[in-house]
Amino acid sequence: MIVYDEIIQYVEARYMGPIEAYWRFNEYPLQERSHAVVQLPVHDEYKQDIIAPLNADTDQLKKALTKDSKLIAAMKLKQDNKYHDHMKVYPRDILYIDLPRYYTWDNTRSKWNERKREANTIGRMYGVSPMRQNEYYIRLLLTRQTNYSSFEGLRTVDNTIYPLYREACIALGLIKNDDEWKACLNEACLYKFGPALRSLFAIIVVICLPSSPIDLWNEFRERISEDIAHRRGCDLERAYNIASDLRLID
Numbered sequence: 001m002i003v004y005d006e007i008i009q010y011v012e013a014r015y016m017g018p019i020e021a022y023w024r025f026n027e028y029p030l031q032e033r034s035h036a037v038v039q040l041p042v043h044d045e046y047k048q049d050i051i052a053p054l055n056a057d058t059d060q061l062k063k064a065l066t067k068d069s070k071l072i073a074a075m076k077l078k079q080d081n082k083y084h085d086h087m088k089v090y091p092r093d094i095l096y097i098d099l100p101r102y103y104t105w106d107n108t109r110s111k112w113n114e115r116k117r118e119a120n121t122i123g124r125m126y127g128v129s130p131m132r133q134n135e136y137y138i139r140l141l142l143t144r145q146t147n148y149s150s151f152e153g154l155r156t157v158d159n160t161i162y163p164l165y166r167e168a169c170i171a172l173g174l175i176k177n178d179d180e181w182k183a184c185l186n187e188a189c190l191y192k193f194g195p196a197l198r199s200l201f202a203i204i205v206v207i208c209l210p211s212s213p214i215d216l217w218n219e220f221r222e223r224i225s226e227d228i229a230h231r232r233g234c235d236l237e238r239a240y241n242i243a244s245d246l247r248l249i250d
Contacts, residue, residue: 034120035120035121035122036100036119036120036121036122037121037122037123037124038100038105038121038122038123038124039123039124039126040070040071040096040097040099040100040123040124040125040126041069041070041071041125041126042071042125042126042128042135042138042139042142043069043071043135043138044134044135044138044151045151048069048071048072049069050064050065050067051064051067052064067110068110068111069110070105070112071096071142073105073110073111073112074091074096074099074112075148075149075150075151075153076111076149077091077099077103077111077112078091078092078146078147078148078149079149079150081149084102084114085114086114086115086116086117087102087114087115087118089102092146092147092148092149093146093147094146095142095143095144095146096123096125096142097122097123097124097125097142097143098123099112099123100121100122100123101115101118101119101121101122101123102114102115103115125139125142125143130209133165133166134165137164137165137166137168137169137175138151138154138165140165140169140174140175141154141155141165141168141169141172141174142154143174144172144174145172154168155167155168156168157171157172158171166211166212170211175211176211177211178210178211178212178215178216181204181208181210181216182216182219184200184204185197185200185201185204185216185219185220188200189220189223193226193227194224194226194227194228195227197220197223197224198224201216201217201220201224204216
């Protein structure tokens, strides 16, 4: 006897369509996993996460502090650059995101071990907001650079060590410099004034995401703020502060 209770079905929000019913009647598998996904952290130098028990004692804290993150362990692996006999590849030829295809992560010893056989494993770097500039540019570099064994090496392009990760990204062509936004503002300065310039500057900063908004501000702040100095009868330095108070720059 089949009991069909519409009220219970409505409350439980359970509905089985003809396709799902056919699938279950034939006892086909309902779910599968094709690949294992290994999460890969992205962080700046000396800014990796340290994980310890809530009421950790001194020894536990020391142990937690000495553990390497997956990124630091990857750098040490590339520093040794030991040939992977089974996979026929050197660590310095592998992107960070591809490491899980060739190595397994040993969480106890905080190191990468060679895989003995191939596996359906892929790496996924954590997403990083452009607001966290250093980590954002590090993540960009990790999608291109393979031959590095330190954070300084990650900033090295064509044997040139760049002081900033952003500059290394520009050298690799991963991001553009701010020349196009400077040209845009220079042209606007020929025929726009005050509020129109501030509006354009805000649009460029918020929507176009220049690599160095503060440098753009420092270069064009006199033209952007000169009408404020005239209307309020103050010097330019005071006008700069007023424009900053308008929150057109962060």
